[in-house]
Amino acid sequence: MKRFLFTKIDNSPLIIFRIFFGILVALECYGAILTGWVRRTLVEPHFTFNFIGFDWLQPLPGQGMYLYFFVMGTLGTMIALGYRYRFSIISFTLMWAGVYLMQKASYNNHYYLLVLISGLMCFFPANRSHSLDVVHEPSLKTDSMYAYVKWVIVFQLLIVYVFASVAKLYADWLDFGILKILMRGKADYPVIGPLLQEPWVHATMGVFGILFDLLIVPALLFKPTRKIAFVASVFFHLFNSIVFQIGIFPYLSLAFTVFFFEPETIRSLFFKKKPPYLTKKVEVPQNQTLVYTLAGIYFLVQLALPIRHHFIEDDVLWTEEGHRLSWRMMLRSRNGTIGFKVVNQETGKSEMVDLDRYLTKKQKRRISTYPDFIWQFAQRLKKEYAEKGENVAVYAVNSKVSINGKPYRAFIDPSVDLARAEWDYFWHNEWILPSAKDKTKQGKPKF
Template identity: 65%
Template sequence: MLNRFLFKRIDNAQLIVFRIFYGLLVSAECYGAIATGWVRRTLIEPQFTFNFIGFEWLQPLPGNGMYIYFAIMGTLGILITLGYKYRFSALAFAFMWTGVYLMQKTSYNNHYYLLMLLAYIMAFLPAGRDASLDAKLNPKLHSHTMPNWVRWTIILQLFIVYTYASVAKLYGDWLDFSIIDILMRSKDDYPLIGGLLQLKWVHKIVAIFGILFDLLIVPALLWKPTRKIAFGLSIFFHLFNSYVFRIGIFPYLSLAFIVFFFEPQTIRNIFLRTKNIVVDQVLTIPKHRNIIIGILGIYFVVQLVLPLRHYAFKDDVLWTEEGHRLSWRMMLRSRSGTIRYRVVNKETDKVSFIDLDDYLTKKQRRRVACYPDFAWQFAQHLKKEYAKKGEDIQVFVTNKVKVNSGEYHEFIDPKVDLASVPWKHFAHNEWILPRQPTDSTKTSD
């Protein structure tokens, strides 16, 4: 039964059309990052970047190297669209995008993580076998079909993303709409809708619609009677997010995914203009079926478990941030904080205070003041900088943080030398102080 479901042949029009959209969008993302100054602000101007911990060896290329890097990725996107050297182009983009993702998190975005996962998924799917230069140059590669597991891999990944995003919203500050009010305050100068976005009843609609859309959109697209309605709501939802939150290609990538929910022949008629495809109903089970099933099984178990890891940590993820990333916890909270670094020379006991303006960009300073891993990493950076001058130091911080509309509370233990403690990836870092019971913020999921 499982073999029949996974390995039956289906029309590949959905995958082929998605490949074209995917290539265009990643190309726009990469060229756009250069044109809008994102590369300059994020990877060139800072003295150093905040990598994912453990990947400190991944550093931006010197000079204008990152412009070239992103230009190459944009070109790979075009090659993906054209289906030229598809496997190489898709895999090269996946590796390069992973490098960018891991070398900086100051501009962290859940959508960048989704694009990294998708890049590897697409690299191993047979997306270059139709409407491609590869198929034209080598007719033996040409095919109008694909195994059914290809389509359902994409659908299941989307279902996980949307479902976890919906469940994460079921916490106090979302349900009382206060976080929506905070997120919308900076949008009051938007043309046409800026004033509308400040209205309380609009906040209620946004909050409730956000939960229901994320929870129901994949089932609604799968069920034929609701598919067209869900498609219309998807257009509204994602264009609204694109305009209001300015989150790059993600809304358009989300709309591109919808091709996997419509009948392949419908997609073929609209985009490929080819005649009806007759799919061979003879079931052919590949010899490596167990490897495919094993890889898919392991991958999706990880995807299901990873967003739940914060439950294994002490205190609330909304406060500690431990387990927040890679968990589809999108647009959930607003953090602000203050921080002061005190450096103590171990030999002379000389005390000095750090002017963050000497080291960090404005955006980096905000992250250091609010997020524990940033605060810890900057302490490690200071330790290395002082070591170059022959000084062995301790680093202490005075740090207060507030979440959403709550009160400021002490966040990092001021008695702990952050330069000497290790970072725990899979356990709670005890120097993160617990949430104070008087905090008016509510607990998250």
């Protein structure tokens, strides 16, 4: 294990990845301003739906979020240049994590992956070559890194891809129904739009998606299949970029492949003047116990999060409990309806809430189908009325949800006062009505 983790290897893959990473996150942040994502997601809404427990984390007022993203883009440029690297990568990680946690109406697994990767990069010596830090302080320069840097990235990607593949092994993916639904919105794409509506295309995408996610990391690690796997990666990620338009992340995924090629190959491609590092000696650091401990805890959490929904009552596709942070990508399409009734506890007077007064169109789509959004909105209504001196109960009425085009079913118990309901962070919230698969409410055991 010591030889596997603590052998010194050429650091060319880490150095070029730092450059790619910095450029891409800078483009992501500047692009979020230019495309209007910041305006739509963080400026126009009266409030955002943060991750529960981070209620204090709200967007900056006025034009503050434009400045926030401009600063993050600048930090990305500093990362690429290797200028004050430790400060820039830690600052970017904290700021990006803040954006991720302060809003979930635009939740994306890729945003979560970026939190993880930028967090890991805080611990890596990615500025020890081809950086402004080395120009200012030549003693930093080195051509080597510990092998565990590579393997941490590889294992993280293995977790992402394998869990994404396993999650697809369910009925609505295997009969390609969800892909048919997802492709409906792409019908007007030039050239490929009509093609994306063909059943054989859905079948090809479904099978290829499962196999790619399951096999891509082993295929990239295995030298005889590496080039084929790389070509498949280019096709897969460019296809996702064109069809799903998910920003930098297909290109970030391609950037990860530098860790799978021989360091000498990466050095000869990108750093021809950089001397090769061929020693490959084992240097066990004094803090090896700390490395083992931190890595063990980190990966234990990463392995536990994607399986937690198996220990929560009812179907995750219905309740959404245990869905986030689990690499469950493109698995469902949710549609719903909902109304909110506020009842004054003293007078008994009731009124229906005008959702248009509070929410953007995107937030209204989310609040009709996601239980944590529903609960949070009820808490906001309770607080708003309390500030006016009214003690109210809040009920979700006419709450119905359709998953993957199936018939609508009642979703939230209309008799439960959500203003006084507690949110269960780890187990099932009983005010979510049972799915068709769990009519008896006898779900999975709690451990």
